[in-house]
Amino acid sequence: MLTTSRRKTIYRLTPYLFVAFPLLIYLIWVIGPMLYTFYLSLTDWDGISDMNFIRLDNYRRLFRDRIFFTAFFNNIKWIVSFITVPIVCGLVLAMILNRSVPGAKVFKAIFFFPMVLSFVVMGLIWSWMYQPDNGIINSVLRLIGLGVLAQGWLSEPDLVIWSIIFVGIWRQVGYVMLLYLAGLQSVNTDLVDASKVDGANGWQSFGHVIFPQLAPITVVVVVISIIDSLRAFDLVYVMTRGGPFNSSQVLASFMYNEAFWNYRMGYGASISVILFMISLLFIFMYLIRIFRTESRA
Amino acid sequence: MTGKKIWGMTIAIIVLFALGVYAGGQKAPAEGPAEKQILIYNSNWSDAKYRIADETVVEMFQAENPNVKVIHSIIADEDFKAAIRAYLQASPPPDVLTWYAGNRMRFFVSKNLILDISDVFEQEGWKDDMPPGFVALSTLDEKQYFVPTNWYWWAVYYKKSIFQKLGLEPPKTWDEFMEVCATIKGDGISPLTIGTKWRWTTGAWMDYLNMRVNGPEFHISLCDGEESYADTQVKKVFNDVWAPMLEKEYFIPDAPAYTWQEAINLMVTGKAAMYLMGQFLETAWPEEMKDDLDFFQFPIIDPSVPIGEDAPTDGLFVPAGTANPELAKKFLAFSGSVKGQEVWVKQLGRMATHKGVDSSLYTPEQRKGNELINKADFIAQFYDRDTTPPMADKGMDAFMEFWANPDDANEILGRLDEQRKDLFDKN
Numbered sequence: 126m127l128t129t130s131r132r133k134t135i136y137r138l139t140p141y142l143f144v145a146f147p148l149l150i151y152l153i154w155v156i157g158p159m160l161y162t163f164y165l166s167l168t169d170w171d172g173i174s175d176m177n178f179i180r181l182d183n184y185r186r187l188f189r190d191r192i193f194f195t196a197f198f199n200n201i202k203w204i205v206s207f208i209t210v211p212i213v214c215g216l217v218l219a220m221i222l223n224r225s226v227p228g229a230k231v232f233k234a235i236f237f238f239p240m241v242l243s244f245v246v247m248g249l250i251w252s253w254m255y256q257p258d259n260g261i262i263n264s265v266l267r268l269i270g271l272g273v274l275a276q277g278w279l280s281e282p283d284l285v286i287w288s289i290i291f292v293g294i295w296r297q298v299g300y301v302m303l304l305y306l307a308g309l310q311s312v313n314t315d316l317v318d319a320s321k322v323d324g325a326n327g328w329q330s331f332g333h334v335i336f337p338q339l340a341p342i343t344v345v346v347v348v349i350s351i352i353d354s355l356r357a358f359d360l361v362y363v364m365t366r367g368g369p370f371n372s373s374q375v376l377a378s379f380m381y382n383e384a385f386w387n388y389r390m391g392y393g394a395s396i397s398v399i400l401f402m403i404s405l406l407f408i409f410m411y412l413i414r415i416f417r418t419e420s421r422a
Numbered sequence: 423m424t425g426k427k428i429w430g431m432t433i434a435i436i437v438l439f440a441l442g443v444y445a446g447g448q449k450a451p452a453e454g455p456a457e458k459q460i461l462i463y464n465s466n467w468s469d470a471k472y473r474i475a476d477e478t479v480v481e482m483f484q485a486e487n488p489n490v491k492v493i494h495s496i497i498a499d500e501d502f503k504a505a506i507r508a509y510l511q512a513s514p515p516p517d518v519l520t521w522y523a524g525n526r527m528r529f530f531v532s533k534n535l536i537l538d539i540s541d542v543f544e545q546e547g548w549k550d551d552m553p554p555g556f557v558a559l560s561t562l563d564e565k566q567y568f569v570p571t572n573w574y575w576w577a578v579y580y581k582k583s584i585f586q587k588l589g590l591e592p593p594k595t596w597d598e599f600m601e602v603c604a605t606i607k608g609d610g611i612s613p614l615t616i617g618t619k620w621r622w623t624t625g626a627w628m629d630y631l632n633m634r635v636n637g638p639e640f641h642i643s644l645c646d647g648e649e650s651y652a653d654t655q656v657k658k659v660f661n662d663v664w665a666p667m668l669e670k671e672y673f674i675p676d677a678p679a680y681t682w683q684e685a686i687n688l689m690v691t692g693k694a695a696m697y698l699m700g701q702f703l704e705t706a707w708p709e710e711m712k713d714d715l716d717f718f719q720f721p722i723i724d725p726s727v728p729i730g731e732d733a734p735t736d737g738l739f740v741p742a743g744t745a746n747p748e749l750a751k752k753f754l755a756f757s758g759s760v761k762g763q764e765v766w767v768k769q770l771g772r773m774a775t776h777k778g779v780d781s782s783l784y785t786p787e788q789r790k791g792n793e794l795i796n797k798a799d800f801i802a803q804f805y806d807r808d809t810t811p812p813m814a815d816k817g818m819d820a821f822m823e824f825w826a827n828p829d830d831a832n833e834i835l836g837r838l839d840e841q842r843k844d845l846f847d848k849n
Contacts, residue, residue: 171507172507172508173507173510173511173530173533173535174533186844191837192819252679255679256679256680256684257675257676257679258676258680258687258688258693259687277675277676277678277679278679279619279678279679280676280677280678280679282826365619365678366619366620368618368619368621368678368822369618369621369678369822369823369825369826370621370819370820370822370823370826371819382815383812385504386503386504386811386815387811387812387815388507388811388812389812
C-alpha cells in the first residue's frame, strides 16, 4: 500500500515524467545543436582544424560580404511575394470554388496537387520547363510568335530569383486556397444572409462580413508564408544552387554553401544565427498576438 | 507507466543515440566465420558505370584474400565531399577512402590525417613503375600518402561533321582557334558549348587560359594563394583573351541554365560545335554518334611558355587513425597494381598510372589522350582541386560574374583578390 504522501509525490511528478522524453529529445536534437551553433559562429572552425575563438569576426566579415546582402534581400523578396500573391490568389480561388461551381471538386484537387510533390521534384521539372533552348516555356512562346519574350529564365542574374519564387508561389497558392476553404466552412452564413437582406452587394458582404471572419485564418496563412519563405532552400538548391554568381542565393542556401562546400563551419554558423534572429522576430510577433487573444478570451 | 519503465526507456534512447553516433566509424558485425578481418572502404564512385568498376576491384581483392571482408559503401560524390571531414574524425575512421590528388590531399596531410604509405610505394616499386608526375602528386616532403589509381585528360572536344561541313581543321594556335570560331559563328552555330549551372566548368577555362598565357608555374602559385588575382598578368587573361570571346558570343547563350550534361545536347543537335571538357564527356555522349566526336589539345597561345594540361587524378588514401593499417595498405597495394588498374581501363576507358598496364588495352582515343598528357611539361589537377575549397568557390563565382559582365573584369578581379587575402591570411 502506498502512503498518502507518496501517492501525492507521484501525482505531482507524473506530468513531468510524461514531458521528460520529448524534452530530452528536444534538448539533444534542437536546443543542444542550437547553442552549439551560437558557439561555432564565434570560431573559425573548418571541420577539422582546432577551433580558434575569434569573437565577432565572422559577423564583421558577414556584414562586408556582398553575397550576404544579396541573399538577405532575396529572402525579403521571397517574403513579400509570399504574403501577397498566394494569399490573394488563394482567397479568390477559395471564394470561387466554395460555391457550387460545376467541377469544383476537380478544380480543388488540381490546385492542391502541387502540394503533393516534393520541392526537389518540382525544382527539377521546372528547371526543364525553364530551359532556354528547348524548355516548354520558351518553345511555346516562340510557337505563338512571342519569341521576344523567351528568356534565360534561370541564367539572367536579375530574373533568376523571380523565376524560382514563381515556382514557390505556384505551390503555395493551392495550400492557401485549402486553408481558406476550411476557414470558409466556419463563416457564419446567417450573417452573410443578413447582410444580403440589408442590401449589401457581393463585394460589400465579402469585405465587411466574410473577410473579417476569416481573420484568424489570414493570420495563420501569413505566418506560414513568412516561415516558408525563410525556410526557402530546396528550390534554390535544386534549380540553381544559388547561381549564377550567387544572384539567387538565399540565406539558407548561402549558409549551406559556406558550411558544407567551403568547409567554413564558423562562418556558416554565423549566417544561420542571423537567420535564426530574423525568424525569431516573426515568431515573437506571432506569439505576442496569440497571447493577447488568449488573455482576451 | 511506472518510474522504472520510464527510466528504462530513457536509458534505451540514450544508448540508441550513442550507438548511432558510434556507428559512424564502427565496424559492422562480421558475417560468416568469426576470424574474418574487416576492412571498411568508403568511395564516391556513385555513377552506374563507375560503381561497377569499383565493386569489381573490391570483389577481386576479396577473392585474393578470402579471410578479408570488405564493407564497401558508395556515397554520392557531393555527399562524400560534405562528409569526408566527419569520416576522418570518427574513431576509428573508415580504413580506406577515395579522394583527389592536389591541394585537397595536401590539406589533409598537413593536418596529419593521412597515413604515410611510403612503404607501400617502396614495396610495390611504384616509384619506378609510375611516371614521375604521378609519384609527385602523391608525395609531400619526400613521403607518399596517396595511391593514384586512374586519371583522365581534358581537351577541346569537337563535332567532326560540323568541321567537315565548314572545311575546318583542328586548330593548333590561338589565331587558328579564333578563326575556327569565327567561321562556325558565321554559319549560325555557336562555336563553343558550356553548361555553367554547376559552376565548375568555368574552372577549366580559367586553368587553360591562364596556363597558356602565363604558364603553369604562375597558375599554381595563383591557386596556392601566392600570386594576386589583381595582377596585370591575370587581368591580361581576362581582358585580352577571355573577354573578346564573350563579346563575340563564341559561347552558347544562357550557359548558366544548363548543367554540363545538358550542354552536350546542344552539340548533339548541331547547335554548337566544340566543348572544353574532360574525357568523361565520352560516357555521356550518345553511343550511336561516337564516330562524330573527336578532340584536340587546347590551342597554344604563347609558344614560349611551358605547356600545362589538366589531368585530374583520382585515387585512395588511408586515414591516419585507421584500426587496420596493414590491411588497408594491402588494399591500396592491390588497387594500385596492374590488375587493379586494368579494371578502370577496361570498364571505363580511364587511364592507368601504372606503366605495366598493357597499352594494347587502350583505344586509339586513349592513346591520343595519353600522348597529349605525356607531352605536357606540367600536369595540373583542376582549378577546384588545385586551390582551397573556399577559394575555388569565390573564384568560380567571380568567373561567372565576369561571364555576365566581361567589361567589369578589373573590378571583379580586385574583389576576388580581397577574398584571396582574407582566405589565405595575407592581410
